[in-house]
Amino acid sequence: MVMKAPVADARNGSVVDRLVGIDLARGLAVFGMYAAHLGPDPGEGGLVGFLMELTHGRPSALFAVLAGFSILLITGRKAPKSGIAGRQAIARVAIRALVLLALGSILGCLGTQVEVILEYYGICFLLVLPLHRLSAYQLGLIAAATALVLPQVRSSLLSVAPNLLDPVFNLMVNGYYPAVTWVPFLIAGMAIARLNLNTLAAHWRLGLAGVALAVLGHGGSLLALSSRALTETSLWWSDVDGAFEPSKSSFIVKSSWIAAPHSETTLSIVGSTGCAMIILAACMLAVDALPRLRKLVWPIIAVGSMSLTAYVLH
Template sequence: MAVEPPSPPESPRPWSERAAPLTPGGARTGDARPRDAAGPRDAAGAPGTGPATARLVGVDVARALAVLGMFAAHVGPDPHAGGPAAPLAQLTHGRSSALFALLAGVSIALLSGGARPHRGARLGRSAIRIAVRAVLLLPLGMYLTSLGTGVLVILTCYGAYFLLALPLIGLRARALAVCAAVAAVAGPLLSFAVRDATTPEAHAYESDAVMRFEDWSSPAALGDAVWATLVTGSYPALTWMPFVLAGMAVGRLDLRSFGVRAGLLLGGGVCALLGYGTSRVLLYGFGWAERLDELAAGQYVGGGALSPFERAMDYRVGTVPVDDAAWLLVASPHSGTVFEVVGATGTALVVLALCLVAADRLPGALAPLAAVGALALTAYTAHLLAIRVLLGGLGTSAGLLGWPLWWMFALLTVAGCWMWRSTVGRGPLEALLHQVSLAVATLLLPRPAGAAPEGGARPGAAPGGRRPGDPPIG
């Protein structure tokens, strides 16, 4: 769930500054034009590299959809329970968190220079800020896990993804795209091979494999937690880093460009078709689904509309069994196969492209959603606290789950975030991470005398304005 956009020396305001109120069109008082309007090019004419006078509201809208999609996975109905809304529940399952991971990569790219990657000391300061935010996410994620909500909290894994991305923040879009493609293919295959060599039982599975406070009680426990974070857990880095790397490649592009948006839409559609379509053809057109049903029959019982192998994948989060390589043909949510990674990445790219276009056309109508995206970390944390308060020890296994509960969470979140964003600006957790990471970076790598302060506002912005794509945790 970060970071800061590419404008050369300016950066977001200090925490203490308050944002100017939003107008109905989504702009702040004093803005020269709607905040979704295309920003100017820099003196050299390169797109997306100069000071911007508009923000990419579409990025926040996409992030809001990811947050609300995760709400559906946590408090919404069983996606396999049937009913007219079942396809929507199935669409959010697994893909919302993948979209969130991709947008985290976009934010990392923006903080490290956007279309023009930072160099030298400035790149070092960006790296420090990313690292500090990653470290701060760890205790927050472990605290939220300790609430016992039944939700597999992803924040500690996000922190690990940020740290793993640090060596690559100086790369440009093409190199990052190559890294993402290689990781999308090699990561799932390596995960299968490593687990096959190290896991004593083919269907062994850690049902709640995210880092906890107790994992720090001994070196052995911590080692197991790190191994789960990287390979065997619910969100293993081996199969989740492709989303982050793809997002970093996207963040190196000019997201205001029609050509870039069209490319994201077309490329994303192709990836989604290749990932999900190829898997389906192989499974049901060549008989591999029957093979997997035979393998799963002794371990999982099919039910409702699900076959034994589909029930197996519905139960597992993060990995597939290793008793047969045929499991690598599935594209189920959270399966971590090549087909699932490629398909989910494609879906995320399509959603991002559509949100960028929609935000240009309907800035006022989408302003409440954009507010949720701007306060994504706060919204995510608040919904877990609400689950704890409302459902108590029952967690997400309670019988209250369904669309009515999701609507309550969604409407209250949108209203609360919109009010906060319109009156205060940054969310409380977003402001905390921004201030701490900025302070540490300034302490370790002070800016040259006379350089614009990193907490200053950009030219042409309202006193409290944020910059394009300003991320949810800083």
């Protein structure tokens, strides 16, 4: 069984079960974003450069998948809440989305060099909230469909209005974390949350499915780029050399075969979702199979349980 820790609900003093593996994965995502924003430049090369490159794009994708998971923790994971409880849950998610939008705007006004993701998450919360009553199968199909279609929609919109400065267009299409290509991550997280994750077999299936998606996304990109005799074949998993800049390779920018972080392509979304599923499954397996590990990683779990606060502080 999945290890759970009782956490007091500050509003009413009740006890709410939290999946410890989820908090561990969320904590790893937060520290990964710390490394991406504050760590050494991946361009330095070597082992440190390689490890730093792994933190670019992937922690934020993991965070997005877990955000979708969290939506169903609020609205009803095994079965959607109904009646007054259901309406209250929807209101909680909507309020959380508005808080994220407000915090993101405030942090953006501070002039930090870090790309603030909170505004984009707020928009994504509102976009996927109507899907909270669907089954895991339905959510999985929608996640796959949006991962396939929305990157092409975004590309078409950018070709029509590449320099549009509208704030909503920036959040939806032209920003660093465009909502139109990040909602598949949240929907995938919602689909995962709807699954029965109470057995080791379920954790293994989740991890193996993640491996399949990671291979499909990044492996497919590697094969496609290599077959086209492109020099920037590192774009199947990274952009450490900056080859993704339009001034350096106009073909690469327009190509749908890239899977580098923040390339906003179908293969990138599929590969990053797979990596997120692998980490999530590994965290759940670890805290379940190795109970003593929980004591060793409790600081990470604690950060994961208050990830928004930790992100804002950093």
